[in-house]
Amino acid sequence: MRETAAVDLHLHSLASDGRLSPAELVRHAASRGVRHLALTDHDTTAGVAEAAEAAVAAGVGFVAGIELSAAWRGRGIHVLGLSIDPDAVALRAGIGRLHGFRLERAERIATRLEAARAPGRAALKAVLAMTALPTRTHFARALVDLGAARDASEAFDRLLRRGRPGYVASEWPEVAEVTGWIVAAGGAAVLAHPLRYALSNGARRELAREFREAGGRGVEVATGGASAAQVAEAATLATRTGLEGSAGSDFHDPAIAWNPPGRLAKLPPSIRPVWASPPFPRDFGCS
DSSP states (O other): OOEEOSEEEEEOOTTTTOSSOHHHHHHHHHHTTOOEEEEOOBTOOTTHHHHHHHHHHHTOEEEEEEEEEEEETTEEEEEEEESOOTTOHHHHHHHHHHHHHHHHHHHHHHHHHHHTTSOHHHHHHHHHHHOSSOOHHHHHHHHHHTTSOSSHHHHIIIIISTTSTTOOOOOOOBHHHHHHHHHHTTOEEEEOSGGGSOOOHHHHHHHHHHHHHTTOOEEEEEETTOOHHHHHHHHHHHHHHTOEEEEEOOBOOTTOOSSOTTEEOOOOTTSOBGGGSTTSOTTTTOO
């Protein structure tokens, strides 16, 4: 059963593809009972300073975070960096590489959309007016605004998902390399939403083991919208691969009802919380 959790370590702001500013996000999460949180925008720490200041004002615990794009056996994988030093040299260099990949991919998406007689160039112009860090979510929103789709779900289903005209495969760095950036930044690396990847159970365990061997610390056990069975499955993955557990809603937008901040299942008693030891502050996660 999902309930309001005190800890939410997977939240997005306008610094990437969220709908709220970092300060608005912190206040929104706090208003829903979240007492300890991380800002984990895609491939950027641009919103961390603003969120940290807002957390002090709101009286909630905060750690700097990021959600980094990576690859494993040709699949896109997301790795959370929690309680990181945003100014660490290796992390800054890695973020710069990812920004370059995103800009190149955005150009290719626009070209493919145009070839499919969709307003790719107009969408790209709108996306770059929204953000310096273009994502497919930004393209979906732009296509809706341009009248090329009724809503973001249709934009993805008809134009942007794998196998659709605007889909462009990303050439992200390997999971082990990205995990190394987080470790070098003094952070805890966590495999985000492990059940969302199109992998067999055996392959998922191999991914988690390789992630741990590269320095990975935990796996997201309690995720936004997860059923009790899914939480149990993710907990089993953590136990079998020697990883700790994390909890995060993957919140982006107040208008989306299924994953508000803090609406998460509790971690099973058998799972050690990733926030129970350094690099997290000593009292982090305590009510």
